[in-house]
Amino acid sequence: GQQLNQSPQSMFxxxxxxxxxxxxxxxxxxTWLWYxxxxxxxxVLLIALYxxxxxxxxxxxxAQFGITRKDSFLNISASIPSDVGxxxxxxxxxxxxxxxxxxxxxxxxxxxxx
Amino acid sequence: xxxxxQSPTHLIKTRGQQVTLxxxxxxxxxxxxxxxxxxxxxxxxIFQYYREEENGRGNFPPRFSGLQFPNYSSELNVNALExxxxxxxxxxxxxxxxxxxxxxxxxxxxxx
Numbered sequence: 001g002q003q004l005n006q007s008p009q010s011m012f013x014x015x016x017x018x019x020x021x022x023x024x025x026x027x028x029x030x031t032w033l034w035y036x037x038x039x040x041x042x043x044v045l046l047i048a049l050y051x052x053x054x055x056x057x058x059x060x061x062x063a064q065f066g067i068t069r070k071d072s073f074l075n076i077s078a079s080i081p082s083d084v085g086x087x088x089x090x091x092x093x094x095x096x097x098x099x100x101x102x103x104x105x106x107x108x109x110x111x112x113x114x
Numbered sequence: 115x116x117x118x119x120q121s122p123t124h125l126i127k128t129r130g131q132q133v134t135l136x137x138x139x140x141x142x143x144x145x146x147x148x149x150x151x152x153x154x155x156x157x158x159x160i161f162q163y164y165r166e167e168e169n170g171r172g173n174f175p176p177r178f179s180g181l182q183f184p185n186y187s188s189e190l191n192v193n194a195l196e197x198x199x200x201x202x203x204x205x206x207x208x209x210x211x212x213x214x215x216x217x218x219x220x221x222x223x224x225x226x
Contacts, residue, residue, distance in 0.1 A: 003156055033214065042118070042204050042217035043157070088156055101147070101170055102215060104156035 006089055006105030014113050019076040021108045023089030031092035032065050032072040033102070036085045043088055047074070079112050086110070118207050118218035126224045127195050135190040135221045137205030145169070146188040147215060148180060149204040157204055163188055164210055192223075200225045 005024045013019060023032070031050055035043035047058050049065035049072060056063055062075045072089055089105040119138045127133050139146050145164045149157035159172035163182035177193040186207070192199060202222050206215035 042220045101159045
C-alpha cells in the first residue's frame with residue numbers, strides 16, 4: 001500500500017537532547033497527524049495539523065505543516081526516557097466527503113539513553 | 115469519556131480458519147476504520163465504516179469484511195486465514211467531520 005517517506009528510521013539519543021524527524025510525500029495532504037506507538041499498543045495521537053504553514057505545540061512537542069502541503073516536521077525538545085517509542089506521521093488523503101483515508105509513514109524509532 | 119476498546123487482545127488461529135475481531139468506538143464517534151499493522155511497518159488501511167456502511171476500502175481482498183452496528187461498534191471478519199494475516203489489527207474511531215482518528219490498543223492475531 002501507499003506509504004509516506006519518514007526519516008530518520010531510527011534515532012538513539014541522550015536524555016535532554018532535542019529530536020527532529022520529518023515526513024514527505026509526493027502528494028498533497030489537507031491534514032497531517034503525528035502519532036506515538038508503544039510496543040503492543042495502538043498509536044496515540046500527539047498533534048494534528050490542519051492548515052499549510054501551521055505550527056502547533058503540545059508540551060515539549062512541536063509540529064509543522066509544510067507550506068507545500070507535501071511535508072511535515074516533528075520536534076521533541078529536552079527528551080526524557082518516556083519519549084521512547086515509534087513515532088508515525090500520517091497524512092489524510094484527498095477526496096470528497098467521507099471518502100478519505102490516512103496514509104502512514106513507516107515510523108521513526110526513538111531510543112533515549114538516560 | 116470512554117476511549118476505543120478492542121477485543122480480544124490476543125488470538126491464535128490456524129491457516130484456513132475464520133476470525134472475528136471487535137471494536138467499540140469512542141463515545142460520540144460515528145466512523146470506524148480498521149488497519150492491519152505488520153511487525154516493523156506502519157498501519158495499512160483495510161476499510162472504514164460510517165453509518166453502518168463501508169465507506170472506503172484499502173487494498174485488501176474480499177475475505178476481509180466488516181460490519182458496523184447502530185451503536186457505532188464494529189467487527190472485522192477475516193475468512194480463510196493465511197500465515198501473512200498475522201499482525202496487529204487496529205481499530206480507530208473518529209467524528210466524520212473532523213477525521214482525526216483515535217486508536218484502540220489493537221488485537222494481536224497470530225496465524226499458525
